[in-house]
Amino acid sequence: MFCLCLLWHTAAAEEIKSPNGQLRLQFALQADGVPTYRLTYKGRDVIKTSKLGFDLKNAPALTSGFAVAASQQRTFDETWTPVWGEVKTIRNHYNELAVTLTQAATSRTLRVRFRVFDDGLGFRYEFPKQDKLGHFVVKEERTQFALAGDHKAFWLPGDYDTQEYSTVTSNLSEVRGKMKDAVTGNASQTTFSPTGVQTPLMLKSKDGLYINIHEAALIDYSCLNLELNDQTFVLESHLTPDAVGDKGYLQTPTHSPWRTVVVSDRAGAILESKLILNLNEPTKYKDTSWIKPVKYVGVWWEMITGRSSWAYTDATNIKLDSVDYRTLKPNGKHAANTAHVKEYIDFAALHGFDAVLVEGWNTGWEDWFGQSKDYVFDFVTPYPDFDVQELHRYAASKNVKMMMHHETSGSARNYERHMDEAYKFMVDNGYNAVKSGYVGNILPRGEHHYGQWLVNHYLYAITKAADYKIMVNAHEAVRPTGLSRTYPNLIGNEAARGTEYESFGGNNADHTTILPFTRLMGGPMDYTPGIFQTKISVLNPQNKSFVHSTLARQLALYVTMYSPLQMAADLPEHYNQHLDAFQFIKDVAIDWDDTQVLEAEPGDYITIARKAKGKSSWFIGSTCDENGRTSTVNLRFLDRGKKYVATIYADARDAHYEKNPQAYAIRKVNVTSKSKLSQYCAPGGGYAISVVETTR
Template sequence: MKRILLILILFPVLAIAQQLQSPNGSFELQFQVENGVPTYQLDYNEETIVAKSSLGFELKDMESLLSGFTLKGEKTSSFDETWEPVWGEVGSIRNQYNELLVLLEQESTQRFLNIRFRLFDDGLGFRYEFPEQPNLSYFIISEEKTQFAMTGDHIAFWIPGDYDTQEYNYTTSKLSEVSSLMEQAITPNASQTPSSKTGVQTALMLKSNTGTYINLHEAALIEYAAMHLDVDASNFTLTSHLTPDAVGNKGYMQAPRNTPWRTIIASKNAGDILLSNITLNLNEPTTYEDTSWIKPVKYIGVWWEMITGKSSWAYTDIPSVKLGETDYSNTEPNGRHAANTEHVKSYIDFAAQHGFEQVLVEGWNQGWEDWFGKSKDYVFDFLTPYPDFDVIELREYAKSKNVKLMMHHETSGSVRNYERYMDKAYQFMVDNNYNSVKSGYVGDIIPRGEYHYGQWAVNHYLYAVKKAAAYKIMVNAHEAVRPTGLSRTYPNLIGNESARGTEYEAFGGNNPDHTTILPFTRLIGGPMDYTPGIFEPDVSKYNPQNNSWVNTTIARQLALYVTMYSPLQMAADLPETYNKHLDAFQFIKDVALDWEESLVLEAEPGDFITYARKEKGSNHWFVGRTNDEEPRTSKIAFDFLDKDKKYIATIYADAKDAHYKKNPKAYTIKKYRVSDSSKLSQYCAPGGGYAISIFEVTDNSQLKGVKRL
C-alpha cells in the first residue's frame, strides 16, 4: 500500500477535459481545471485558434479567483430559435448553440464560480457567473484575467486601449509590433486616458498566417466595466484589462451576478465575420412589449456646418455664462449661430422636399459659450432655448411639413447634471414632438475621475436608454461606451458613435482605409452613426480657416450608406452642396434603412468591403463598395436576385480619373438591365468605391432604351 500511495503522489491523475462542439461540428471547445486553474481551448476545423488560456479574477483585499479550483459539476444543453429584430441587417436571426456550464469550487475558501460557454457555428461566447453563496456576496474586482492565447504573430487591426475614447485611426500591424507603434497611434482627443503601453480595444480583428480571421469582443455589457486587451508580445497572449473607476477599482459586484460575455468569432472567410450574429444572440430578447414607436430614421441637420467651423453652436461670443443666470436678451449675437428659427426652417423645407423624416438641430439651447473643457457641472438644462430659436414656431412648422426635429443633448461629460434634468428634458421632447435624441459626452466625465468606459458611466448610458423608453424616445448616443449588442434588448438604442466618425474629416482627416476596417471592429457590437454623405471634400470651401480634406470620393460616400450599417442615417453635407449634385443625391434618397437580407460579396479588412442588402418589405436591393487607398477592380455577380424577375440597376461609380485627393468629385451614373445571371466588373478609385440601387421592373416599358449589363 505504501508503494502504491507513493506512485499516486508522484503521478497524479490528469485533469479530464470537458468537450463541446458547435451544432455543425466546425468548432470544438475544451475546458479543464489543470492544477486548480480553469482553462479553455478553442479549435476551428481542427485548427487551434485559441490555445490553452486561463480564466479568473483578482479581487481586492481577498484571495484571488485564479487557482485552487475543482470541478464540482457540469451541465450541457442545446438551444435553437429564430427571432425577428425590431430593425436590423436581416429580417430574422437564428440563435442556435450548444452550451456547457461548468460549476467550480475554490476549496480553500469554499467560494463558487460558474462559467457558461455557448458554442455557435460561427464562434464562442462565454461568461462568468457568481451564484448566491455565503462566502462571496459583496466583492470588488481588481482585474479580470481572461486570456486569449493566439497561436502566432497575427496581423491585427487595432486602436489603442483607452478608458475614455475610441476616436482613433486604426493601425494595421503584427501583434508583436503593437507596443512599438503605440506612441504614434495615440493621437489627441478631447478626453483620453490610454490604458497601457500594450493595450488595444475590442472589437479586435485579427488574421492568422493560415488565413483564419478571428474577432474578439464582448456582448451584453451591463453593470460592468468595458474590457480592453493587453498584448504579451512574447507569446501572443491577450489578457483582459477592465476600465477602472476614480479610485482604481474595476468592478463592484454583488452575487448573484453575471459578467458580460466574451466573444470569439472565427472563419476562413472574412465576410462571415461581418455577418455573424453572435453579439446580438448573446443579449436578452427585447424587453419592451410595444415597439411600434421605434422606427429607422433618415435625417439631415445643421451639424456639418458647425463641425467645419462655418457656423457656431453658441449664440454669442461672451467668454463666460452661467446656467439660469446669464441674460441673453442683453448680449450681442455673434451672427454665426446656426440653430436659429429661419435657418432651421430652410433645413425643414429641404427635408420635406426630399423625403427625409427628421432634422437634427444642435446648439439650440443656452450654455454653449463655455461648455467645452471647463469641467462645469451645471452646464446645460436641456430645456431653455436661445432667443433666436423659437421652439413652438419650429414645432408647428415641422408638423406642417410632415417632418420632426431631432433633439440634441450634449452633456459636456457632466453625467450627474444630465440625470438631474433627464425627466424634464424627455418630457420637453414629448411636448414638442421630438421622438429621438442625439446625446453627447464630450470631455472628461463628471463626477471627476470617472471614465467613459468604467462601470459607473456604463450604468448611466443604459439608465438613459431605459428612461428614454418610458417616454417613447429613441437614443443615438455619441462618445458613450462601444455597443455590445444591447440594441436587441433595448431597440430604442437606435445608434451610437463610439468611434472615429466623419467629423474627424474636418479635424484633419480619417485614413482612406478607415471604412474598410470599422465594419470588422466597431460595427461588430452594433450600428454606428457615421454621418456619411459628404460631397464637398474641401472643407475650406465652408470655412477658409479650416484646410482639412475629406479622404473620399463622392461614389464612396454613397457606398457608406450600405457598408456602414445603421438604422439611423444622416445626409451630413449642406443642402446647397446637395443641390449641385442632385443626380448623385438621388441614391441617398433611395437607399433603405431596414433590411430583410444582407450579403457580403467581397471583403478583406483594411482593403475593401462590398455588401448587397435587400430592403425589408420590398424587392429592392442596394450594393455598396468601400475601397482603401489602392485602385482596385471589384467583380461581383447578381445571383442574389430572383430568377424570374427583371431589374434596373443604377450604378454610381468612380470615374476613370477619380481619386480621393486629386479628383474626388469625378463620378459616373449609368443604368443597366440586370438579372440573376448578370455580372459586374467595376473600377474603384483610390479612396473610392461605388453604390448600386436595384429596383424590380414590373412594367416592360421601363426597360426601353436600357442596355443589358
C-alpha cells in the same frame, strides 16, 4: 423552433462542438486547479490553452484551487425577429457547456458558461448566490486569449475614455513600436499601456483565419480592454477602473458580460455574424411600434467645419442661472436659428427625409468645453433666436420630425439631474429621438467613459428614454455590445472616429474598410456619411482639411456602414449641385430583409448587398482603400426569373480621393440573377447601386 437537450457530467475536462462541428471548445482544470479553455476551428488553434479567473480586492483570488462540482450541456435553437436590422430574422443556434467550480480553500463557487455557435464562441462568468461570496470588488479579471502566432491586427490604443483613434494595421509584435504615434489628441483620453488595445480587436492569422475578439451584453460591469504580451501573443483582459482604481462592485447572484470570439476562414463571415446579438437578451419592451429607423439631415456639418457656431454669443464665463441672453450681443454665426432651421425642414420635406437634427439650440454653449463644469446645460432652455414652438408647428406641417440634441459636456450627473424634464420637454415639442454627447472628462470627477458607473448611466439614459418613447443615439458613449437587441430604442452610437474627423485632419482612406470589422461588430454606428463637397475650405477658408473619399464612396457608405439611423450630413446647397447623385441617398433603404457580403478583406475592400425591408429592391455598396481596385460581383441573390434595372453610381476613370473626388458617372443597366458586374473603384473610392424590379 426551440430545442433543449440536457446532459450532466462531473469530470474535470469537458468538450463541446459547434452545431456544424467545425468549432471545438475544450475546458480543463490544470493540476493546480486553474480553469482553462481552448478553441479550435477545423482543427486549427484559434485560442490556445488560456486561463480564466479573477483577482478580488481584499479577498483571495478566484484563479486557482478549483474542482469541478458539476457540468451541464444543452443545445439551443430558435429564430427571432429584430425590431430593425440587417436581416428579417436571426437564427440563434448553439451548444452550451456550463461548468460549476468550487474552491475548497474558501468554499466559494464560480460557474463558467460557454456557448459555441457555428461562427464563434461566447463565454461568461456567473457568481451564484452563496454564503461565502456576497458583496465583492473586482481588482482585475484574468481572462486570457492565447493566440496561435503573431497575427495581423487592426487595433486601437487601449483607452478608458475614447475610441476616436485611427486604426493601426500591423502585426501584434509591432504594437509596442507603433503605440506612441497611434495615440493622437482627444478631448478626453486615458491610455494605460504601451501594449494595451481595445475591443473589438480584428485579427488575421498567417494561415488565413479571421478572428474577432469583443464582448456582448455589457451591463453593470466595466468595459473590456486587452493587454498584449508581445512575446507570447497572449491577450489578457484589462477592465476600465473607476475613480479609485477598482474595476467593479458586484453582488451575488450576478454575472459578467460575455467574452466573444468570432472566427472564420472567410472575411465576409465575420461581417455576417450575429453572435453578439444572440448573446444579448430579447427586447425588454412589450410595445416597440414607436421605434422606427430614421433618415435625417441636420444643422451640424457647418459647425463642425467652422463655417457656423453652436454658440449664440462670444461672451465667456457664463452661468446659466444668472444670465439673460437677450441682453448679450449675438455673434452672427449662430446656426441654430429659426429661419435657418426652417430651410433644413423645407429641404427634408422636399426630399422625403424623416427628421432634422439641430445642434446648438440650447443655452450654455459659450462656456462648456473643457471647464469640468457641473451645471453646464439644462436641456430645455433655447437661445433667443430659436423658437421651439414655432419650429415644432412648422415641422409638423411638413410631416418632418425634429431630432433633439443633448450635449452633456461629460457631466453625466447633471444630465441625470435634468433627464426627466428634458425628455418631457421633447415629448411636448414633438421630438421622438435624441442625439446625446459626452465630450470631455466625466463628472463625477475621476470616473471614466467606459467604467462601471458610466456603463450604468448610459443604460439608465436609454431605459429612461423608453419611458417617454424616445429613441437614443449616444455619442462618446461606451462602444456597443449588442444591447440594441434588448433595448431597440438604442438606434445608434458613435464610439469611433466618424465623419466629423474629416474636418479635423481626415480619416485614413482605408478607415471605412476596417470599421465594419471592428466598431460595427457590436452595433450600428452613426457615421454621418454623404459629404459631397470634400474640400472643407469651401465652407471655411481657414480649414485646409479634406474628406478622404470620393463622392461615389460617400454613397456606398449608406450600405457598407450599416445603421438604422442615417444622416445626409452635407449642406443642402451641396446636394442641390449634385441632385443626380443625391438620388441614391433619397432612395437607399435603412431597414433590411436580407444582407449578403459579396466581397471583403479588412483594410482593403468591402462589397455588401442588402434587400430593402418588405420590398423587392436591393442596394449594393462597395468601398476600397487608397490603392483602388476592380470589383466583380455576382447577382445570383436576385430572384430567379425576374428582371431588374440597376442604377450604378460609380467613380469616373479619373476619380481619386485626393486629386479628383467629385468625378463620378451614373449609368443604368438591365440585370437578372444570372448577371455579373465588374466595376472600377478609384483610390479611396467605391460605388453604389440601386437594383429595382421592372416588368419591362
